[in-house]
Amino acid sequence: MALQNQDRTSAIDPNSGFCSDSGTFRSLRPQAPLPPETTPLSVADYVFSHLRASPPHPSTAALIDSATGRRILYPDFLRRVETLAASLQTTLGISAGDSAFVLSPNSIHIPILFYSLLSLGVVISPSNPASSDSEISRQIQLCKPVVAFATLETAPKIPSLRYGVVLLDSPEFESMMTNRIGEFRRVKVRQSDTATILYSSGTTGRVKGVELTHRNWISVFAGVYAVHGQSKAAATSPAVALCAVPYFHVYGFGYCTRVLALGEILVTMGKGRFDLRRLLRTVEELRVSHLAVAPPVLVAIAKDISVMDGCDLSSLEVVGCGGAPLRRSVIEQLRKRLPNVQLAQAYGLTESTGRVFGTVGLKESLVEGATGKLMPNFQAKIVDIETGANLPPSMPGELYLKGPFIMKGYVDDKKATTEILDSDGWLKTGDLCYINNEGYLFIVDRLKELIKCKGYQVAPAELEHLLQSRLDITDAAVVPYPDEEAGQVPMAFVVKRTGSVVHESQIMDFIAKRVAPYKKIRKLKFIDAIPKNAQGKVLRRELIKLALSNPVSKL
Template sequence: MAETTSINPQNGFCPQTRTYHSLRPAVPLPPPSQPLSIFQYALSLLHSSSSALSTTPFLIEAATARHLTYSAFLRHVSSLSASLKPLLSQNDVAFILSPPSLHIPVLYFSLLSLGAVVSPSSPLSSPSDLSHQISLSRPAIIFATADSTNKLPQIDVPIIILDSPLFLSMLQCESASHSSLVAAAVVDQSAAAAILYSSGTTGRVKGVVLTHRNLIALVAGMYHNKLGEDEVESAPHPVSILTVPLFHVFGFFMLIRAAALGESVVLMERFDFVKMLEAVERYKVTYMPVTPPLVVAMAKSDLVDGFDVSSLQALGCGGAPLGKEVSERFRQKFPHVEILQGYGLTESTGGATRTMGPDEAKRHGSAGRLSENMEAKIVDPETGEALAPTQRGELWLRGPSIMKGYAGDDAATAAALDSQGWLRTGDLCYFDQDGFLFIVDRLKELIKYKAYQVPPAELEHLLQSIPEIADAAVVPYPDEEAGEIPMAYVVRKAGSNVSAAEIMDYIGKQVAPYKKIRRLAFIDSIPKSPAGKILRRDLQRHALSKL
């Protein structure tokens, strides 16, 4: 007889398969064989959810109040697509290096409509970071601002300057018509839509390949769950402000989500706390995707009291766990604002679990329940056994938003994805009896600085290249504002008197600002296992004992 399976309706756990299932209603997705780009899918949802495209602002520049209505945005996309079509073939990668502006969403959507692959990088990336990313993604074209081109490696690829008259003319192409939007490229859902950069356990940045299907699955879940929340006709028009960068998976999918739902998005070229508060007041922002340090700042800063932030209804908090004390302090100050926490990785298109509604938001410390169409396992890292609720192990995820793989790195792809489609997250977690996920620790040795991933191995390699240093290790050190900061333990060579300030200054010039070493201690020797692996836990305990 075939074994029957039963899923616990309280937590989604199936004891026969040892798999957790989403408790959310399943969301219908288009058949995988149907050609459909995320651009076409988002456009179909937009037309069904918003009739006032000519008057509804989609993009608003916080500093200048310049804006694009949905109609103007789509005209720009159509025009740019007509201009770029002769320069690009389907599946060509477009590398993008720019701070946020009204042009970037137009560029993203134009490239997606053509079936090209969007690959944005942080403007703060160092030249060596950019060289590595470009070697992974192998772009056919590069878009950059005039002041960032000097960081790019010398390669034989056309570069279009985003703040040049040429690019501005591409947005006003006379040969483009609105009808060309309908004739967007025929794109397989399994085709790559984006390559976003994320650090792995090896300390080298990886290019995460996300497909159109990945993005469709994520947006579909948010769209269908949003329908139930919009029953109150008097609710204000949703306005979000993107405090997270557009090159980061969080900002990337929040932008696409907003477009699909017909919402307005306020963009800031550079994050500034006071300017953010001004924008919330000025544009009546209702929703902000944030990282925990921003929640801390809002809960603690007296500056907030000088602004009218009464329009805020919810914060979507991700990137790192949010502490119970911070949550409670925030709720005391802003009782009308919900904090909705979530968990995801670049490798899961930014989504995996989230809280929904006020009752789930009260689960302090939890990253929420499994998202729609998502499955999970908690696997013992030593035995490989799949574990039941309340037991701790590595979180594995499977679902339609899980990445295709890593660009140009088959070995890393094989290490992260098994033959059945399970993604090993490297995070130590457990589900409670009600199906809420709790992140305990990271099996990966990454430091989360303000939601940026900082690989210790990369910093250790740089430290060990300094002649006066005999050995070094880097560990996370708790910090209320940043979550964690990189702390270095350094063994000086005999006779050397190099100072902590000199070392930190040297490293600071080699890396992006978020990777800087912000604390350093000298030590006689780095504790290691018999196999030579750094015993980071010992160093972390040492650091905490001095706290």
Template sequence: MAVSNSHSQNGFCSKTLIFHSLRPSSFLPPQATHLSVTDFIFSLLNTTTTTAGSLIDATTRHRIPYTDVKLFVRNLAAALRQPPVSLTKGNCAFIISHNSSYLPILFLSLFSIGVTVSPANPASSISEISRQIRICKPVVIFATVESVRKVSETGFNNRIVVIESSEFESMMRVDRSNGSEFSDVKIDVSVSQSDTAAILYSSGTTGNTKGVRLTHRNLISSVAGAITSRKSTCCDSPAVYLCTVPYFHVYGFTFCVRMVACGESLVSVARFDLRLIVRSIEEFRVCYMAVAPPVVVALVDGNNERLVNGADLRSLDTVFSGGAPLTVAVIRKFKRRFQDVSLVQTYGLTETTGAISRVASPYESTIVGTVGRLIAHCEAKIIDPNTGVSLPPMNHGELWVRGPSIMKGYVDDKQGINTMVDSDGWLRTGDLCFFNNEGFLFVVDRLKELIKYKGYQVPPAELEQILHSHPDITEAAVIPYPDEAAGQVPMGFVVKRKGSTIDETQVKDYVAKQVGIFIN
């Protein structure tokens, strides 16, 4: 197939067989500059953006204006370096909490003093939490009241700070009646962009849960890209964003950090609750909404028609969907119901610090099935899985990507990083994809052994290990099964021990006690 050497139309260069980004380049500071992602974000915030926006909790309606955010971050950072917490650079903090307006402040405070942030799902089982604690080795855990019991049952012996407590509140809002405040204390911590900023959890292309090390440079590149792609909208300034994606997921984690950098109002939803989501859009005049596919499915579900149609959603301009692909049927239902709202998909991995492609214009949102074009500074190849040869547009193959957002590696797992990233920095995504002649990326199938359940990665190997641990099960296999609402659900096949009377319900109950999902 003949392909022009020029890549102005689709980003493909026939000489190198590499797809290049068609997006405008974003400013990235010199890599050798000592700079935390917090300092980078604060350097972007100016008077205009910091006086109008707020961090908003959808459930409590609690607001933190940006005029307070920088002060709270500095106060909290200084307090955390002092007794009784006494954090130092290189420590790790495990955070187990649903979304709240406090989490972006906590993240930025920890980043600023060189402490690694490791957020986790509060719905996880005690064994899952134990495994993640063993991976990240935290010296402190920040938890909600409802998560403290689980943390305690893991045997964690170091300090636990309850996020809703008066202790946590006082560290942010230091009593300044005596004329002093923690923000007056110089935070003398030198953070390199190559330092690990976060440990998030993934299964890579296969196997058990791994801790993904994301650097300050990775997060800075994500923030810089968001600033560059930001454009004027029909919304009032600052725009109001609603995030239904959990902040322990790379999508929600990077999203909340980017919104602070942009100075946009961010409404946080703690749990999936369609009634609360609809009410929040109406009450806060939400313009943009970040969701996982199940929210889109719920919005177009006929059973929810009265709730959705009965609300004033005229402020809504764009819905961003990520974490898993949407089916063409759901996309078409959405476009029929919300004719004036753009539905755009993004694509990325935990290992790529979130999105490496996204839709970025009304025209692009009309192309059904695409996950957009490559973000700035990102390169890609389509590799034939059988021959290892790079392929031109309109050919299916494994997607490989390279750029400043690629992870530093896995915690204590050199074999895992060597399997996924080659010596030239190319990360193998494990996804079967193709680029069309306009440079739009389409995800066709999954080569890697993962099940995408509501945007979460579910490793079949982990579920199979749990099934094999049951004394009445001699053999087990787990595969993905298509599901419109969840994308995929795990389906298990088991061989019972001879003479066993165990049934399907008992197997499900056994698995459910050890993981945050059910097996079918």
């Protein structure tokens, strides 16, 4: 594939992917061929064409419900997708361009629903079932759905819609997937049409609806096929993948649809309060080989020395983690506890349709502190936050991204869209990062979360890593605290290990001996738990409010 902007091949470093002519980084992974943009094609049809070309064995389960043991084999999965699509056309009159709101915990039905709606050209907008009424109201205002898919428990949260609410846990929905009513009428879907509206976390402002097109998702799967093709020949049986990440998040949505696109086995945990021991028992009972989790799960596995007692995890080959960075201390503990398991970290955003950098294979997963290499068809650049100049390898700056994965924009918010997408199509991530001489990404911190102390920039992540390296601390977060002389000073919130008698002054002295004077923690407060969202990201706004409302120790 010809490189964009006609960069000379000789100008691209074969180790880092850095192009000295343009000052950008190119993916060194196998390029993923994409269909012509003008070809009408839904992401569902793109995936099913691959499954038809390389079909899983008919006895392979597409879906397994870990709670009930129910299995849906691939031939039945494909029939259910088409039968449900025909039912939605016939009984509801739903059509391409309509929007569907999905409010449900993970279940065996959700992937079938997703692929059915995608094949119809219906925009999918999934939401957290724990969302408040006001949050749901805001999301419905953005996605403008004509129908909702919910459970008996979540349905009361949804206002009146044109086609009402379809209950996913009802006999009627089961009938819609199994009893064909009329023939499925093929729909013409343009790749530029919106496929999903997913919601940004809202931790840095009002929640936004992220429009991702069929082309965006086709690009994701094309990259998956390109990378997976290298290792597929060595596989003797399909991977058994357990997704413990919410399907409404870009990570969970991408993971559950990707597993099925590869003809692998997707295990769903089902509803109910998350239980780590139950998760590990499921890995043992179903011989799970690939596990997708959010960072809090891995932190719990690393910190709780008894949680794995009696569990046979010998089937586990890869643990994928995304949504928030893992601390190095946690990674070190995990490698001791799971020495034969590849820890596959990834970096991505909802606005980039998920994974942009990722670790592929054991060698990449062992690079200390890295979040993998650039995925196929992506470009990246590191931009100096003061001058705007493109930076070479190992120099930190803001990470910019470009490629066919980048979102269409924010729904009904041109101002926010133009602020994050420049005129050349580069997405400004707001993350301070660097890419080293081997092409690995290292995340320093969020630009908005940098603490400005006496004119210096302090990265909370650096201090948090030091805090979490202490055995008497189970979790920690650092936020800016206003100071008349310095402007801002670092303030730490610390969760002590049960039984620990460590004092504030001991922790402050510990940090002071390891950092420059301007990085020292000046205030500290012990707390029962660090507030985080479902993906494990620290809710710093809540901590800042708490800091300003309570007296704390000061040094």
